[in-house]
Amino acid sequence: MRLAMISLHTSPLQQPGSGDAGGMNVYVLSTATHLARRGVEVDIFTRATRKGQGEIVEVDPGLRVINIVAGPYEGVSKEALPTQLAAFAGGMLQWAHCHNERYDLIHSHYWLSGQVGWLIRDLWRVPLVHTAHTLAAVKNAHRSAEDSPESEARRICEQQLVDNADVLVVNTEQEEADLIHHYDAEESRIRVIPPGADTELFTPGSDRATERARRELGIPLHTKVIAFVGRLQTFKGPQVLIKAAAELFRRDPHQALRIVMCGGPSGQHATPEEYRQLASSLGIERKVRFLDPRPPAELVALYQAADIVAVPSYNESFGLVAVEAQASGTPVVAARVGGLPLAVADGETGILVAGHDPHDWADALAELLDNDEKRIAMGEAAQRWARKFSWQASAEKLAALYDEALAMDVEDCPQRHARGD
Known part of the structure; x- marks a missing residue:
């Protein structure tokens, strides 16, 4: 199996805890690492933010990070990244064509990546698995009084992904309920796969x-x-x-x-x-x-x-x-x-x-x-x-989900259209 992961707005190699890097970075890199150990070949596509970081970074056997140039290396805030979605999608397509790479499945992370994955899914005719990680409607419902609300444009884009992705992966049953309540998601296309933690590294000290x-x-x-x-x-x-x-x-x-x-x-x-x-x-x-x-x-x-x-x-x-x-x-x-x-x-x-x-x-x-x-x-x-939570278990469940998605007949799937509401 060859998997194209998309993490457009933040590289899995970036230090979590600053900028836009956080738990999602750890999730993407950890699941990709354990998927590669299971024999899944994984390429993670992210936006290049430094000139000297290299186009291809070999992380582990079977795992690479591909840095796609889309807009200036620096000075593009996350809020401005929607203007670079076409450039990023074009860069992904060009890279795959020039390197003669073919993928069996796409797994996008966060709504910006999902928009790119949605486009490329229909060009490559492969299944699209999407993980939102956070949702505009949920963040707005829980934000503090002094926090800025998420935009309606983001919510609409998320609704499009909920309507069009082949499979939606969530971390918890609460997230599943949020997708159904706020975005009218089809329960049959949602899979709950809890994340893990590196329980070999994070241990009690003497x-x-x-x-x-x-x-x-x-x-x-x-x-x-x-x-x-x-x-x-x-x-x-x-x-x-x-x-x-x-x-x-x-x-x-x-x-x-x-x-x-x-x-x-x-x-x-x-x-x-x-x-x-x-x-x-x-x-x-x-x-x-x-x-x-x-x-x-x-x-x-x-x-x-x-x-x-x-x-x-x-x-x-x-x-x-x-x-x-x-x-x-x-x-x-x-x-x-x-x-x-x-x-x-x-x-x-x-x-x-x-x-x-x-x-x-x-x-x-x-x-x-x-x-x-x-x-x-x-x-x-x-x-x-x-100890109940491990990345190995998460990767095992993701691999099974990918097999399930690959069994779908993408050619015969009726095209779902975003409602735009």
């Missing part, structure tokens, strides 16, 4: 490893640590954690507590300075430390150094950070949204918080900070819980 990690972070051994890992954008909720931390210090100004924010800014005009200023305005700037995004091999040390990992997102299709943290033996306090109730066993491996009120978050965090026995027991249960 006391000595935790001490070393804290020493490298400059955090005293006997200080409690709450970590946030992800892009610094309103939708991910870093401001919720900072405000909750301020409430904790208001209740007990002398407690030994530090907040570690690991991630980079995301979105137009985004900067980590706004979150530093928020901490300063709340009088806790010396209690909050900001770290640049880290590769997985270094990120595991941060998870191990933390007593709690907070995931205050306004929505998550799954919650990869929550699973990685639990695999590292760290309990999670997360918002009760999206796929997080699947990723976190409420009351067993962490606590799910309804809403984003900083006082409620302070209560949940304090419940674990003040009860060492409960927090340690949750950490031990978290490691066992996280």
Whole structure:
């Protein structure tokens, strides 16, 4: 089987946690890696963003990243990428023609990639599998008051993909329900395949490893640590954690507590300075430390150094950070949204918080900070819980789905048309 994956707006080789790189990058690279190990030949097509990055990057045996030139290398925001869809599609077609490459199936990730996949599917006459990862209607339904809404143009494009893709892959049953409710998707074309985590890399550390990690972070051994890992954008909720931390210090100004924010800014005009200023305005700037995004091999040390990992997102299709943290033996306090109730066993491996009120978050965090026995027991249960999720299992289910899609008679499938509503 030869598979063309499309990840137009962000390369799977980009460092997660900054810009447009996040859990989707990890998902694409991890599933592609394990699919290649199963004998599926995978080419991931993404937009070139640097002149010297090379057209073809050999990642693993059977796995390549193809950098397609579409628009200027730099200075094109994600919001402007719809203007480059035709250029990207043309670049993909030209590359496949010049290299005499043929593919059995297309799997697109995110709506921008899906629009390209939809066009090429009909030219190559192969099945199109699409994974949205996030949906405009869902993001708008859950966004905070200060967050900008997703455009109606994006929602329409997503509706077209829901109507025209041969198979829709979602991470959770909640995502399936969202597709049906917001986009009137046909249940028969939806498949639920949970993502995984690298449970061989993300493991609990010894006391000595935790001490070393804290020493490298400059955090005293006997200080409690709450970590946030992800892009610094309103939708991910870093401001919720900072405000909750301020409430904790208001209740007990002398407690030994530090907040570690690991991630980079995301979105137009985004900067980590706004979150530093928020901490300063709340009088806790010396209690909050900001770290640049880290590769997985270094990120595991941060998870191990933390007593709690907070995931205050306004929505998550799954919650990869929550699973990685639990695999590292760290309990999670997360918002009760999206796929997080699947990723976190409420009351067993962490606590799910309804809403984003900083006082409620302070209560949940304090419940674990003040009860060492409960927090340690949750950490031990978290490691066992996280073993349920693996990229190998995700790839196995995807490979079976691809076989199912290939059994479809694409030539005889009636063309579905977007309703444009």
